[in-house]
Amino acid sequence: EEQEEDVLRELRLFLRNVTERLALDRRFKAFTKPVDIEEVPDYLMVIRKPMDLSTLLTNIDQHKYVTVREFMSDTDLIWQNALEYNPDSDPMDRHIRHRACALKDTVRAIIRDELDEDFERVCEEIRESR
Numbered sequence: 001e002e003q004e005e006d007v008l009r010e011l012r013l014f015l016r017n018v019t020e021r022l023a024l025d026r027r028f029k030a031f032t033k034p035v036d037i038e039e040v041p042d043y044l045m046v047i048r049k050p051m052d053l054s055t056l057l058t059n060i061d062q063h064k065y066v067t068v069r070e071f072m073s074d075t076d077l078i079w080q081n082a083l084e085y086n087p088d089s090d091p092m093d094r095h096i097r098h099r100a101c102a103l104k105d106t107v108r109a110i111i112r113d114e115l116d117e118d119f120e121r122v123c124e125e126i127r128e129s130r
């Protein structure tokens with residue numbers, strides 16, 4: 001009903017704010033857009049579910065996320081994909097893995113500090129009711 005749409009509107013505002021803050025962080029530049037398949041032709045053979053910050057914003061606007069848990073499944077894809085595709089000891093791989101781990105830690109810290117558990121519980125109830 002209307003109150004549920006108010007809750008989901010507030011969820012989208014929160015998720016957009018988090019995503020935009022991540023996209024402004026220079027450490028996360030490599031995660032802001034999809035990996036360029038013309039530059040990296042084997043990427044989709046290795047990574048089955050690509051994800052990036054611009055796609056998160058599109059998903060938010062298309063009402064893909066009804067809970068923060070669903071949003072975090074996609075933010076987890078971003079850093080997990082980077083660890084998987086860039087496993088080597090060379091400096092570039094180490095660089096992007098360090099940034100992937102920073103992205104993981106930053107998202108978890110924001111959610112821990114800024115998401116009210118009662119709000120997420122209401123979102124989960126809406127998800128289960130649909």
Ligand SMILES: COC(=O)N1C[C@@H]2C[C@@H]3O[C@]2(Cc2nccnc23)C1
Nearest residue numbers: 030031035039040081082085086096
């Ligand atoms: C999230 O970003 C990534 O996982 N990657 C992996 C790719 C390999 C390397 O860095 C990326 C883009 C790129 N383009 C041209 C040549 N080499 C590269 C970004």
